[in-house]
Amino acid sequence: QVQLQESGPGLVKPSQTLSLTCSVSGVSVTRGSFYWTWLRRPAGKGLEWIGHSYGSGTTNYSPSLGSRVAISVDTSKNQFSLDLRSVTAADTAVYFCAINWALDAFDVWGPGTSVTVSS
């Protein structure tokens, strides 16, 4: 059974870097057929795709987040990570990791982790 679990600080100061980790169990992150994906849902707003890593480390990111975001995969710990730089209050959200495990869609999700950007 594939399971994902997000972790990271619940509070980040403005202008700093938000760093989250998604621990993976039940499948190896070395499997290139999956999109190791980060998404978020800001309070009062809808779901937003942040980006993903797939294959041998190819990444795609949301154009709206531009160069502030980086997603990486750590094969030694079987996890993947999100770094979001220069955060503002607008980055306050519940962050989710997800993969396309069995279907051509995000069919496995972590429970989510809430992150607040505030001084």
Place this chain on the structure above:
Amino acid sequence: SYELTQPPSVSVFPGQTASITCSGDKLGDKYVCWYKQKPGQSPVLVMYGDSKRPSGIPERLSGSNSGNTATLTISGIQATDEAEYYCQAWASSAAWVFGGGTQLTVL
């Protein structure tokens, strides 16, 4: 950038049929997925490939996609169907795009 548009809310009585639309330029040329999210929970995939139901999703849910509009239809509405529903598609700019979400309210 590619955009998907959903109505903010849909309200139906129990037992009736709800249709949630998702509009985008030439959306019928793309595969659309639908997710259901309840407060405090992770989203759940309820439809993929326009009209395919994942295991465990009841037959009351169906999907279609043609032209510029995809539709998620839920028949025999139950109280447990009340949730936020999101459509999703792959934009040609190598990015996934979500609609703004539709709050389904069971009256």
